[in-house]
Amino acid sequence: MRQIGSTPVTAPGWTAKPKEGIAIVDCDVHHNFRHPTQLLPYLSKFYQEHLLDQGLHLGGYPNIPIRSNRVDLKGRVEEAIESTPKNSGGDPRDFNFTLEFLQDEHLDVWNIDVALLTGPPPFYGYSGLPDPDWAAALCRAFNDWTIEHWLDRDERVVNAILVSPSDPPQAVEEINRLAHRKDTAAVMVPMGTSRPFGNRFYHPIWEACEAHGLPVVSHIGGGGGATRNTPTPVGHPTYYMESRMSRPYVASSHATSLICEGVFEKFPNLKFALIEVQQMWAVPVMWHLDTDWKALRDQTPWLKRLPSEYFREHIRIGSQPMHEPEKPEQMYQMLEMLHADETLIFCSDFPHFDWNDP
Amino acid sequence: MRQIGSTPVTAPGWTAKPKEGIAIVDCDVHHNFRHPTQLLPYLSKFYQEHLLDQGLHLGGYPNIPIRSNRVDLKGRVEEAIESTPKNSGGDPRDFNFTLEFLQDEHLDVWNIDVALLTGPPPFYGYSGLPDPDWAAALCRAFNDWTIEHWLDRDERVVNAILVSPSDPPQAVEEINRLAHRKDTAAVMVPMGTSRPFGNRFYHPIWEACEAHGLPVVSHIGGGGGATRNTPTPVGHPTYYMESRMSRPYVASSHATSLICEGVFEKFPNLKFALIEVQQMWAVPVMWHLDTDWKALRDQTPWLKRLPSEYFREHIRIGSQPMHEPEKPEQMYQMLEMLHADETLIFCSDFPHFDWNDP
Numbered sequence: 001m002r003q004i005g006s007t008p009v010t011a012p013g014w015t016a017k018p019k020e021g022i023a024i025v026d027c028d029v030h031h032n033f034r035h036p037t038q039l040l041p042y043l044s045k046f047y048q049e050h051l052l053d054q055g056l057h058l059g060g061y062p063n064i065p066i067r068s069n070r071v072d073l074k075g076r077v078e079e080a081i082e083s084t085p086k087n088s089g090g091d092p093r094d095f096n097f098t099l100e101f102l103q104d105e106h107l108d109v110w111n112i113d114v115a116l117l118t119g120p121p122p123f124y125g126y127s128g129l130p131d132p133d134w135a136a137a138l139c140r141a142f143n144d145w146t147i148e149h150w151l152d153r154d155e156r157v158v159n160a161i162l163v164s165p166s167d168p169p170q171a172v173e174e175i176n177r178l179a180h181r182k183d184t185a186a187v188m189v190p191m192g193t194s195r196p197f198g199n200r201f202y203h204p205i206w207e208a209c210e211a212h213g214l215p216v217v218s219h220i221g222g223g224g225g226a227t228r229n230t231p232t233p234v235g236h237p238t239y240y241m242e243s244r245m246s247r248p249y250v251a252s253s254h255a256t257s258l259i260c261e262g263v264f265e266k267f268p269n270l271k272f273a274l275i276e277v278q279q280m281w282a283v284p285v286m287w288h289l290d291t292d293w294k295a296l297r298d299q300t301p302w303l304k305r306l307p308s309e310y311f312r313e314h315i316r317i318g319s320q321p322m323h324e325p326e327k328p329e330q331m332y333q334m335l336e337m338l339h340a341d342e343t344l345i346f347c348s349d350f351p352h353f354d355w356n357d358p
Numbered sequence: 359m360r361q362i363g364s365t366p367v368t369a370p371g372w373t374a375k376p377k378e379g380i381a382i383v384d385c386d387v388h389h390n391f392r393h394p395t396q397l398l399p400y401l402s403k404f405y406q407e408h409l410l411d412q413g414l415h416l417g418g419y420p421n422i423p424i425r426s427n428r429v430d431l432k433g434r435v436e437e438a439i440e441s442t443p444k445n446s447g448g449d450p451r452d453f454n455f456t457l458e459f460l461q462d463e464h465l466d467v468w469n470i471d472v473a474l475l476t477g478p479p480p481f482y483g484y485s486g487l488p489d490p491d492w493a494a495a496l497c498r499a500f501n502d503w504t505i506e507h508w509l510d511r512d513e514r515v516v517n518a519i520l521v522s523p524s525d526p527p528q529a530v531e532e533i534n535r536l537a538h539r540k541d542t543a544a545v546m547v548p549m550g551t552s553r554p555f556g557n558r559f560y561h562p563i564w565e566a567c568e569a570h571g572l573p574v575v576s577h578i579g580g581g582g583g584a585t586r587n588t589p590t591p592v593g594h595p596t597y598y599m600e601s602r603m604s605r606p607y608v609a610s611s612h613a614t615s616l617i618c619e620g621v622f623e624k625f626p627n628l629k630f631a632l633i634e635v636q637q638m639w640a641v642p643v644m645w646h647l648d649t650d651w652k653a654l655r656d657q658t659p660w661l662k663r664l665p666s667e668y669f670r671e672h673i674r675i676g677s678q679p680m681h682e683p684e685k686p687e688q689m690y691q692m693l694e695m696l697h698a699d700e701t702l703i704f705c706s707d708f709p710h711f712d713w714n715d716p
Contacts, residue, residue, distance in 0.1 A: 195593040196600075223591060230587045232611035233604060235553040238619060241654045242554075245614045245643060246591060249607040253590035256603045261596060280642035284681060285603060288636060291682045295712065296599045308684075323642060324649045325695070326666075333691045337683070354653065 004113040011110050011357065023113040024358050027217065028275050028318055028347035029106065031150055032097045032120035033142075042141035050134065058125025059225015061243055068353050073105055097351070099150050099157070106350045107156055110358050116185055116217065117150060117159045118275075124190035124221035128228050132167035139163055139174055151183050160188035160217050165197075168204040175205070179212035186215050190222030191274065194229065197254040198261030206267050215271040215316075218254065220247045248281035255285060255315055262302035264314045275318030275347050283337040286311050312339050318347035320356040362471040369468050369715065381471040382716050385575065386633050386676055386705035387464065389508055390455045390478035391500075400499035408492065416483025417583015419601055426711050431463055455709070457508050457515070464708045465514055468716050474543055474575065475508060475517045476633075482548035482579035486586050490525035497521055497532055509541045518546035518575050523555075526562040533563070537570035544573050548580030549632065552587065555612040556619030564625050573629040573674075576612065578605045606639035613643060613673055620660040622672045633676030633705050641695040644669050670697050676705035678714040 005023030033039065036056055040048050107115060119142060126135045139162045146159055161178050163171035171189075178184050187209050195201060197218070209216050223231060230236050231246040251274040258264065258272060289307035297303060303310070317338070325331050338344065349355040363381030391397065394414050398406050465473060477500060484493045497520045504517055519536050521529035529547075536542050545567050553559060555576070567574050581589060588594050589604040609632040616622065616630060647665035655661060661668070675696070683689050696702065707713040 191592070193592045196590060196595055197592075198596070229591050229593060231591050232554060233581060233587050233589050233591075233608050234549070234551045234555075234611050235587060237554055237611065237615055238556070239654075239657045241647070241650050241657060242611075242614045242618050244650055245610060245646060246607070248642065249604070249610070250591050252603060252607075253592050253595065253600075256600045257595055260600050278642060278646060280645070281639070284606065284636060284638035287638070287681045287683055288603060288679075289599070291679070292599050292602055296597075299597045299599060321646075321649070323645045325645055330691070330695055333688070333695075337688055337691075 007111045009111055024111060025114040025346060026112050026348045027116045027345045028118050029115040029350050030120055031117045033145060039141040039145055042144040043137060047137045058122060059128045060122060060125055061224030061231060069351050070353055070355060073351055099153055103154065112156060115157050117146060117157060118188055118219055119162050121221040125225055127164050127166055127190040127192060127222035128225040130227055135164035135166050136170035143178060158183045158185035160186040162188050165189050165193050165202060168202055171205045172208040175208045175212065179214060186217040189216060189218045191218045191220045191250050192223030192228055196257030198257030198263050206263060206270050210267040210270045215273060217273045217275060220250060220276045247277045251277035252281050252285050259307045259310045260300050264310045265302050270314060271316060272314055273316040273345060276320060276349060278321060278323060279317050279338055280323055280334055282317055312342045316345045317343050319344055320347040320349045321354050322356050365469045367469055382469060383472040383704060384470050384706045385474045385703050386476050387473045387708050388478055389475045391503060397499040397503055400502040401495060405495045416480060417486045418480060418483055419582030419589060428709050428711055428713060431709055457511055461512060470514060473515050475504060475515060476546055476577055477520050479579040483583055485522050485524055485548040485550060485580035486583040488585055493522035493524050494528035501536060516541045516543035518544040520546050523547050523551050523560060526560055529563045530566040533566045533570065537572060544575040547574060547576045549576045549578045549608050549612065550581030550586060554615030556615030556621050564621060564628055568625040568628045573631060575631045575633060578608060578634045605635045609635035610639050610643050617665045617668045618658050622668045623660050628672060629674060630672055631674040631703060634678060634707060636679060636681060637675050637696055638681055638692055640675055670700045674703045675701050677702055678705040678707045679712050680714050
């Protein structure tokens with residue numbers, strides 16, 4: 001196995017001495033198909049017809065921009081237009097995102113040692129499809145497409161198996177089908193669900209993840225759409241900027257639920273990453289849960305430690321989008337409050353407009 | 359007018375020298391009727407029958423304790439049992455909460471200079487009643503009962519007019535009816551609504567508040583029930599401890615909406631207090647909004663300043679329940695991040711179990 005961290009870390013614009021002995025693991029790299037019809041070879045005849053007749057109908061909150069990629073990478077648009085067949089469902093204004101593109105524009109530029117493929121957030125809407133069989137078929141097809149087009153060609157690239165939380169038994173089946181691959185590094189479950197992740201409904205998925213030693217990586221997305229709750233407890237915000245503020249509510253609700261329902265007592269080796277949801281929300285959640293637990297712990301007698309201890313041991317938070325505090329020292333204060341040495345993992349969100357470099 | 363702050367601040371257990379020249383303004387004192395039938399004299403014949411035939415049917419999230427008062431004040435229970443008529447809808451296990459009780463157990467004990475009456479949170483469910491006329495009638499009745507039983511008898515006690523956000527024209531009428539009273543100090547709108555407070559639907563209420571120079575005090579509550587969204591974007595949490603974690607989502611959603619929809623440009627003298635929702639959530643909201651606004655401000659061109667500047671000038675946050683950070687210095691760090699000198703107001707939440715003394 002190759003030695004990670006062997007390449008000194010430097011980058012465009014970096015004026016200091018290259019850093020030795022540090023590996024960069026990027027836990028959020030979005031790969032994507034050019035158009036949904038690319039999934040056809042990986043679907044059964046029945047679902048091929050389903051896709052061609054009905055389309056994807058992936059629900060999404062109506063004020064999220066459809067294309068949110070970095071504009072400085074749009075040089076490849078011309079090439080992409082040619083590669084987008086008419087009526088394929090692809091948008092010719094998107095660039096053509098391939099492994100070579102990822103290597104040229106990201107992995108080689110920043111000396112990324114390991115990149116975790118997390119799939120395309122608009123596709124996460126599969127988790128909100130009313131039909132859980134269709135959602136499971138789409139996940140299988142996407143995973144098979146990823147294997148054929150992205151894996152086994154660059155040892156830096158590892159994969160998060162996409163599964164749908166809408167039907168845990170089928171999610172478990174998919175995990176069991178792919179867990180043996182050496183490039184399977186995690187299980188990706190979209191964060192937008194109809195009940196919080198501590199709920200017993202989901203426990204079979206967490207059990208399978210723990211059994212295979214795979215962490216869960218849950219990315220924001222899969223909310224919106226006809227089968228989902230409103231993004232805030234007081235209804236729909238009007239502007240996209242507002243809806244971004246509701247992401248921490250989703251992460252905080254899942255973290256709280258996982259802790260309070262005793263998931264980490266039941267699955268003591270499970271790790272759970274919540275990504276693209278900012279970071280600071282975790283501080284008041286840890287503080288508040290610890291205080292309230294002292295008064296209200298009769299409701300959750302299975303918890304043997306402070307809620308924040310479960311948080312720090314089992315939950316990980318993606319670094320993107322990173323808060324920009326008013327004063328530089330507040331960044332360090334926040335990281336200390338967050339126990340960032342234990343909880344924070346690097347995520348670039350490449351190639352989206354609001355990505356963060358290492 | 360009496361001089362506030364003239365009584366040195368000291369309290370039971372206070373070992374230091376009494377503090378001179380400081381006034382204590384408590385912005386959250388919950389007064390309550392003994393039983394709903396006490397509202398009958400203040401309702402029309404039609405609504406008297408409505409209350410007696412149908413009861414209140416105030417929706418509430420099903421895992422909130424019905425009685426959440428301080429147990430050290432329960433000495434008055436015996437007296438309360440005698441004062442609770444059978445079939446009145448009152449619970450004899452609650453204590454008998456009167457102005458004299460408030461004076462003896464709170465105002466005199468802590469030398470409170472000003473106490474803002476905010477009404478009983480379980481009653482806030484009026485805002486979620488399907489019938490907005492019934493909600494408006496209940497508010498009027500409660501306000502009239504407050505005037506007769508709580509006001510004009512102690513100059514320390516001021517009132518927040520209860521209105522329902524479900525029908526802004528009737529809320530405006532109620533504000534206009536009572537704004538002239540010298541003990542009217544604010545307008546109370548429950549925080550549980552079906553759309554966030556920046557929405558144009560509510561602007562007539564904010565306009566009336568600004569016209570009378572009355573701040574809005576919005577207390578958590580009025581969520582739950584059949585007409586309301588789930589407390590989190592991912593459904594119902596299981597335990598009460600979890601549901602408490604969702605309060606900041608409500609406050610954050612309203613604050614974000616009020617700022618992004620330009621309410622403080624339209625009503626430049628409006629002040630808006632969000633209470634019993636913790637405090638720390640406001641830090642990432644200010645940081646994140648400022649960052650995102652720089653990229654996304656084309657959607658909200660009416661905003662002329664950083665979102666955090668509107669927050670600091672117009673929004674106030676109640677001090678209860680107060681976070682308990684891991685390290686004492688983190689309390690000061692949080693208060694600085696929060697610009698607490700501008701944004702934080704003292705709230706005791708008397709007489710609830712999780713109240714905070716000054």
